[in-house]
């Protein structure tokens with residue numbers, strides 16, 4: 804069980820089971836949303852995710868297919884949901900209370916990387932998706948049920 808919360812602690816959530824593969828996304832939307840060089844994120848199955856408290860404080864901003872959910876009090880970024888994929892949730896790792904048991908696999912959308920940020924680790928770098936979007940939206944839950 805993983806837990807996470809927003810900065811003001813009004814909102815808390817928990818995640819059953821493991822995260823999907825972790826990526827550092829350098830796309831301009833992630834950079835703007837997080838106000839940072841990149842967003843470290845993983846996917847989880849919707850049934851793995853549960854709000855523990857403060858769901859009434861969670862607001863959403865929808866751009867195209869994606870809704871970004873955030874705390875209306877402190878502005879912390881919480882999760883992403885996808886109109887075309889309601890069974891999957893996108894999770895930024897910064898809100899987690901624990902080590903998720905895995906580390907980022909690759910940098911993605913490096914074509915959109917901030918010009919002032921230099922990637923200095925040896926992880927693979929992909930100009931956009933690492934193969935396809937499904938590789939990023941993959942959850943541990945989905946893969947374990949496939950087998």
Ligand SMILES: [Zn+2]
Nearest residue numbers: 809811874877
């Ligand atoms: Zn908050």
Ligand SMILES: [Zn+2]
Nearest residue numbers: 828829830833
């Ligand atoms: Zn991104």
